[in-house]
Amino acid sequence: MIVLKLGGSVITDKDRPETLDGEALERAADAVAAALEGGVEDLVIVHGGGSFGHHNASEHGVTTAEGTRDAGAALDIHGAMTTLNRFVLSRLLERGVEAVPVHPFSAGHRDVEGDLELPTGQVATLLAEGFVPVLHGDLVAHAGAGATVVSGDELVTALARDLEADRIGLCSTVPGVLDDDDAVIDRIAAYEDVAGVLGESAATDVTGGMAAKVQALLTLEAEASIFGLEDLEAFLAGDEPGTTIDSS
Numbered sequence: 001m002i003v004l005k006l007g008g009s010v011i012t013d014k015d016r017p018e019t020l021d022g023e024a025l026e027r028a029a030d031a032v033a034a035a036l037e038g039g040v041e042d043l044v045i046v047h048g049g050g051s052f053g054h055h056n057a058s059e060h061g062v063t064t065a066e067g068t069r070d071a072g073a074a075l076d077i078h079g080a081m082t083t084l085n086r087f088v089l090s091r092l093l094e095r096g097v098e099a100v101p102v103h104p105f106s107a108g109h110r111d112v113e114g115d116l117e118l119p120t121g122q123v124a125t126l127l128a129e130g131f132v133p134v135l136h137g138d139l140v141a142h143a144g145a146g147a148t149v150v151s152g153d154e155l156v157t158a159l160a161r162d163l164e165a166d167r168i169g170l171c172s173t174v175p176g177v178l179d180d181d182d183a184v185i186d187r188i189a190a191y192e193d194v195a196g197v198l199g200e201s202a203a204t205d206v207t208g209g210m211a212a213k214v215q216a217l218l219t220l221e222a223e224a225s226i227f228g229l230e231d232l233e234a235f236l237a238g239d240e241p242g243t244t245i246d247s248s
């Protein structure tokens with residue numbers, strides 16, 4: 001089972017609100033379709049927000065910890081993410097991928113500690129029935145805080161753990177985690193080894209950029225890869241492009 005995240009910064013133009021990077025999205029959809037035709041089974045896709053969702057969340061002061069109890073604000077943020085989800089689904093459907101949406105707002109929640117609870121029975125059943133479930137960064141109900149943002153990266157972690165993913169891939173706008181000289185770090189085994197070079201996202205991003213990604217992936221048993229769009233095909237073919245996060 002593969003969990004693949006298509007970074008919001010890859011499939012959208014992160015500097016312009018609610019703007020797709022149509023070419024990049026089509027390229028990603030091509031790679032997914034080719035991989036499924038080539039024999040990949042059991043693929044779960046998660047996509048991030050990029051220029052959809054982050055701007056809205058930021059405008060309403062909503063983050064993964066700061067929530068809202070304003071339904072209008074919640075619909076604004078969730079609506080931006082479902083709009084992007086429709087675009088992703090349609091590009092996949094056009095290529096014969098049996099992609100269906102799973103909206104985290106209707107499925108998950110956070111407890112008072114902020115820990116995410118995400119049921120995955122629907123995702124497992126969709127996989128078993130031959131679908132490609134497509135989740136996305138979203139809002140979730142948060143005990144004591146209203147509704148807060150859940151990042152695609154958190155969803156990847158929860159899905160990978162629960163569904164015992166064999167492989168995890170984060171396709172981002174960078175070719176991997178970069179060191180001080182902008183060279184791709186091949187392998188990361190401990191957060192302390194790279195904490196100094198990890199920063200936040202260059203664009204409006206309420207969920208933490210690269211540092212949060214690496215921290216989350218280090219908690220998983222399976223190996224994860226962070227790579228750029230040019231390496232998506234290679235990842236889906238079984239290679240380990242970019243940076244491998246290995247906590248074992």
Ligand SMILES: Nc1ncnc2c1ncn2[C@@H]1O[C@H](COP(=O)(O)OP(=O)(O)OP(=O)(O)O)[C@@H](O)[C@H]1O
Pocket residue numbers: 006007008009010047048049050051152171172173174176177178179197198199200201202203205207208209210211
């Ligand atoms: N050491 C680093 N190596 C690589 N990228 C880094 C590093 N430190 C900070 N970054 C930033 O992290 C960004 C990737 O995180 P970001 O959250 O924007 O990606 P994404 O998952 O593709 O998008 P989204 O969160 O919208 O889904 C890079 O574009 C870069 O600006």
Ligand SMILES: C=C(C)CCOP(=O)(O)O
Pocket residue numbers: 008047048049050052053054057077078081136137138139149150151152153206207
């Ligand atoms: C900002 C929202 C609503 C979702 C963010 O998801 P991410 O881009 O994966 O961090």
